[in-house]
Amino acid sequence: MSLREKKKIETKNKIFEVSGRLFKDKGFENTTVDEITKKAGIAKGTFFNYFPTKEALLLYFGEKKEELVYDLIENETMKNIPTKEKIKNILICLADSCENDKELTKLLILEHTKCMQHSCLGPDECKNSLYRLNKLVYALLEEGVGNKDVKSSIDVKMVADIITGIHLYSLIVWLKSDGEISFSNSISEKIDMLFEGIGV
Amino acid sequence: MSLREKKKIETKNKIFEVSGRLFKDKGFENTTVDEITKKAGIAKGTFFNYFPTKEALLLYFGEKKEELVYDLIENETMKNIPTKEKIKNILICLADSCENDKELTKLLILEHTKCMQHSCLGPDECKNSLYRLNKLVYALLEEGVGNKDVKSSIDVKMVADIITGIHLYSLIVWLKSDGEISFSNSISEKIDMLFEGIGV
DNA sequence: GGTCAACTATGACTATAGTCATAGTTTGGT
DNA sequence: ACCAAACTATGACTATAGTCATAGTTGACC
Numbered sequence: 001m002s003l004r005e006k007k008k009i010e011t012k013n014k015i016f017e018v019s020g021r022l023f024k025d026k027g028f029e030n031t032t033v034d035e036i037t038k039k040a041g042i043a044k045g046t047f048f049n050y051f052p053t054k055e056a057l058l059l060y061f062g063e064k065k066e067e068l069v070y071d072l073i074e075n076e077t078m079k080n081i082p083t084k085e086k087i088k089n090i091l092i093c094l095a096d097s098c099e100n101d102k103e104l105t106k107l108l109i110l111e112h113t114k115c116m117q118h119s120c121l122g123p124d125e126c127k128n129s130l131y132r133l134n135k136l137v138y139a140l141l142e143e144g145v146g147n148k149d150v151k152s153s154i155d156v157k158m159v160a161d162i163i164t165g166i167h168l169y170s171l172i173v174w175l176k177s178d179g180e181i182s183f184s185n186s187i188s189e190k191i192d193m194l195f196e197g198i199g200v
Numbered sequence: 201m202s203l204r205e206k207k208k209i210e211t212k213n214k215i216f217e218v219s220g221r222l223f224k225d226k227g228f229e230n231t232t233v234d235e236i237t238k239k240a241g242i243a244k245g246t247f248f249n250y251f252p253t254k255e256a257l258l259l260y261f262g263e264k265k266e267e268l269v270y271d272l273i274e275n276e277t278m279k280n281i282p283t284k285e286k287i288k289n290i291l292i293c294l295a296d297s298c299e300n301d302k303e304l305t306k307l308l309i310l311e312h313t314k315c316m317q318h319s320c321l322g323p324d325e326c327k328n329s330l331y332r333l334n335k336l337v338y339a340l341l342e343e344g345v346g347n348k349d350v351k352s353s354i355d356v357k358m359v360a361d362i363i364t365g366i367h368l369y370s371l372i373v374w375l376k377s378d379g380e381i382s383f384s385n386s387i388s389e390k391i392d393m394l395f396e397g398i399g400v
Numbered sequence: 401g402g403t404c405a406a407c408t409a410t411g412a413c414t415a416t417a418g419t420c421a422t423a424g425t426t427t428g429g430t
Numbered sequence: 431a432c433c434a435a436a437c438t439a440t441g442a443c444t445a446t447a448g449t450c451a452t453a454g455t456t457g458a459c460c
Contacts, residue, residue, distance in 0.1 A: 149400065
C-alpha cells in the first residue's frame, strides 16, 4: 500500500473515531464540522474531501453498522426453515441492531428516507438499508413461492414492499415511543398477521 | 376583527402566496427566506414571527392541502360499505392527493418522518399526516371488527400500523419511481393482499 | 386624547455547512 | 536525483437559516 493510500485511510479513520466520540457526547446536530476537524487535527476543507456532506458521515456510520448486522442476516438466510420464520428472523436481527443504538437509528432513518427519494442512485450503488432489505425480502419470497411456502398467486414485489413498509413504520413508531415498546416483538407479530390475513 | 389581527392574517397570506409561487418556480431548496421576504415586502425577521423555521412553512402548505383531502375522506368514512373498501378508498383519496403534487409530497414526507420522531407533540396537537391516517384507520378497523368485517382476533392497533406502513412505503416507492407507477393502484392491491393473507 | 403595556417589525448579527483557488505532497517515469 | 502530473490539504470565503436587541405600532383604560 502506497504512502498516499495509508494516509487517506488514517485520516478517514481519524475523522470517524473523533466524530463518533463527539456524536455520542453531544449528539449529531450539536457537533459541528469545525469541531470534528479541530479535534482530528485537520483543516475543515479536508473533511469534505472524505465526506461530501456532514450527513454522508452519518451514512458511513450506518454502513459500518449494517456490515455487522448483515453478517448475522446472511446466516439466517442459509437456514432451512419456513419462509415466514426466515423473514421474521431477519427483521428481528435488524430490529435488534436498531435497538442497540436508538439515536443513530433515528438519524439514519431520516437520511435513508431522503436517499430513497433522490433516485439518483441505481439499485446497486444505493447503500440504502430500506432498499437492501426490500431486495432481500423479495428474494426470500421468491424462494418461498418456489417452496410452496407462500401463495403462488401473490405479486412478490408487492409483498416485499408491504413487508418493507411494515418494517419502516414499526421503526418509526418504536422511535417515537419512549422505550415501552419492543421493536422486534411488534414486528414479529405483524408478519404473522400478514401471512394469515386479516379478513374474515 | 382588530386591525392587528387583520394585518397578521394579511402578512401570513402574503408569505404563503409569494412562497408558493417561488417554490413552484425554483423549488423549495433553491428559494431562500431572504427572497421570500423581499418579494413579500417584509423584513427577514418578520418571516420567523410567522413560521419558526423554513420547514414550518412547508408544513403549513401540507396542512392546507390536507384540509382539502380530509373533506373527501370524511365523506368516504360515512358510506355504508365494507371496511376493506372503505380503507382502500381512503388510501386512494390520499394517494390521488399526493399524485397531484409530487414535489410537495416529496418534501412533506421527509418533514413528517422527522416530526414523528420528535415525540414532543402529543396525539392531538400533532398535525402529522401519517399519525392522522393511522388514527383514522384504527377507528375504521374497530368499526370493522364490530361489523364482523374484520377478524375479531386481530390487534387493531397493530393492523393500523401495518396499513400506515404500507401507505408510507408505497409513497416512497412511488416518489422514487419516475411516474411509471400509479400510487393509488399499487396501494389498493396491497390492501387486498393484507386482507387475504399471503400464507398457503 | 394621553399613556402605558402588549404586541409586532426590523435588519444587523451569529452560527455553520459547504466551496474553491492556492499551496503542498506523492508518485512514476527518465 | 529530478520533473511533471496527479493527488490532497488548506483556510479564507460564501451562502443562508435563524436570533435578538431595539424601534415602532396597536389597543385598552383613564
